[in-house]
Amino acid sequence: MGIRLGCIADDFTGATDLANNLVRAGMRVVQLIDTPSASVEQVIDADAVVIALKSRTVPAADAVEASLRALAWLRSMGAEQIYFKYCSTFDSTPAGNIGPVTEALMDALGTDFTVATPAFPDNGRTIFKGHLFVGDVLLSNSGMRHHPLTPMTDSDLVSVLGAQTAREVGLVDHTVVADGVEAIRARVDALREGGFGMAIVDAVSNDDLVRLGAAVQGFPLVTAGSGLAIGLPANWGFKPSRAAAQLPPPAGHRAVVSGSVSVATNRQVLEYLRTGRPAFSVDPLRVAAGEDVVGQALAFAGSHLDDGPVLVYSTESADTVRTVQGRLGAAEAGELVERTLARIAQGLVDRGVRRLVVAGGETSGAVVQALGITGLRIGPQIDPGVPWCAAALPDGETLHIALKSGNFGGPDFFTRSFALLDEEAA
Ligand SMILES: Nc1ncnc2c1ncn2[C@@H]1O[C@H](COP(=O)(O)OP(=O)(O)O)[C@@H](O)[C@H]1O
Numbered sequence: 001m002g003i004r005l006g007c008i009a010d011d012f013t014g015a016t017d018l019a020n021n022l023v024r025a026g027m028r029v030v031q032l033i034d035t036p037s038a039s040v041e042q043v044i045d046a047d048a049v050v051i052a053l054k055s056r057t058v059p060a061a062d063a064v065e066a067s068l069r070a071l072a073w074l075r076s077m078g079a080e081q082i083y084f085k086y087c088s089t090f091d092s093t094p095a096g097n098i099g100p101v102t103e104a105l106m107d108a109l110g111t112d113f114t115v116a117t118p119a120f121p122d123n124g125r126t127i128f129k130g131h132l133f134v135g136d137v138l139l140s141n142s143g144m145r146h147h148p149l150t151p152m153t154d155s156d157l158v159s160v161l162g163a164q165t166a167r168e169v170g171l172v173d174h175t176v177v178a179d180g181v182e183a184i185r186a187r188v189d190a191l192r193e194g195g196f197g198m199a200i201v202d203a204v205s206n207d208d209l210v211r212l213g214a215a216v217q218g219f220p221l222v223t224a225g226s227g228l229a230i231g232l233p234a235n236w237g238f239k240p241s242r243a244a245a246q247l248p249p250p251a252g253h254r255a256v257v258s259g260s261v262s263v264a265t266n267r268q269v270l271e272y273l274r275t276g277r278p279a280f281s282v283d284p285l286r287v288a289a290g291e292d293v294v295g296q297a298l299a300f301a302g303s304h305l306d307d308g309p310v311l312v313y314s315t316e317s318a319d320t321v322r323t324v325q326g327r328l329g330a331a332e333a334g335e336l337v338e339r340t341l342a343r344i345a346q347g348l349v350d351r352g353v354r355r356l357v358v359a360g361g362e363t364s365g366a367v368v369q370a371l372g373i374t375g376l377r378i379g380p381q382i383d384p385g386v387p388w389c390a391a392a393l394p395d396g397e398t399l400h401i402a403l404k405s406g407n408f409g410g411p412d413f414f415t416r417s418f419a420l421l422d423e424e425a426a
């Protein structure tokens, strides 16, 4: 039998976030890094497959091409429904990529309507009257307004998505969602008849997402953050379970590589530094000036790995990042830092690190690719949206890895994650 749900995630942390919610709702999930080559015969024993792309911030045409390739592969594996996963803060620009990718998937699947909801109440992302809240504030007042690649300055998702697509974007508001499955379906029918092609759906609670999940049963395509995943597995009869989240026992050195400049990560780095544990700061300007920052970071880590986790970070406040971007250019600075951190992560693994936390979606993409990882098994949740995973390194050894979305996780995430892994193994 083929897979039930085929998922396309626009970044790597987002992919593990989605896989985590599916696993917790009872599905057996395989996460693949990029689309396997069509010529490779694959036997996938899973209920859902999540293909992790790095397509959030690439040019829209490239994101569309990568997503269509993933779609073709997932369909060849028998996927009955497709889930396009983007960020719970709807990270995008007027050029895309959420709108163009959604349109292309709709065309390829021959469907004239789909839903869009980044809501993830467990992480404080709620949508009311089409406006996205991050915790207690509107998206446009959250740290996301300073994001280096996708600054979010408008909270009205109908207008944000509308700017990215030629299709009409409507709204399924919270009163309809509260009324239940039939009311949602009736509103969708009305929107469809009115010529709308997509609708932002309000959700302020997990119950809303569960109702929406039931309402979209049979839709060829859904688009969402990871939150909607809690409401879909039940459509195939799956029930919540922790059994699917077993990993092999952990071993080896511990390290954290953080290239996220999100508000939550800044807090986590500060909290970690307060503990007095070893930490090495990567300064992009010194890298750009030609200093061997990779060598320095690895020399530093090499002398501290025996004593516990070592943090290597480029995480800085929005002001500092802006200064760096002003000197190097935003895209150039991003790429330079990603490349540097990826080389450091590779060096850490060469020095025996086998428990690795990576912070930031783009950073995670660069690190996972540099390590030659092709698939992840999803393990126990550390905080909402962030599970430990197990990956096979190219030499066959197991690496325990957690890909932390920038804005996820409590302040002590960088130490508690390792404690949790040990507890789970005990
Ligand atoms: N000190 C820095 N100066 C400029 N850019 C940086 C710095 N540190 C990280 N970056 C870049 O900012 C981007 C952060 O994106 P990401 O890794 O997705 O994390 P997040 O979205 O949580 O900030 C990456 O491209 C990263 O290379």
Ligand SMILES: O=C(O)[C@@H](O)C(=O)COP(=O)(O)O
Binding pocket: 011, 013, 014, 015, 017, 018, 086, 087, 088, 089, 225, 226, 262, 359, 360, 361, 362, 385, 404, 405, 406, 407
């Ligand atoms: O949906 C979410 O918020 C996350 O899964 C996610 O995609 C975050 O991306 P980064 O902030 O770039 O890590």
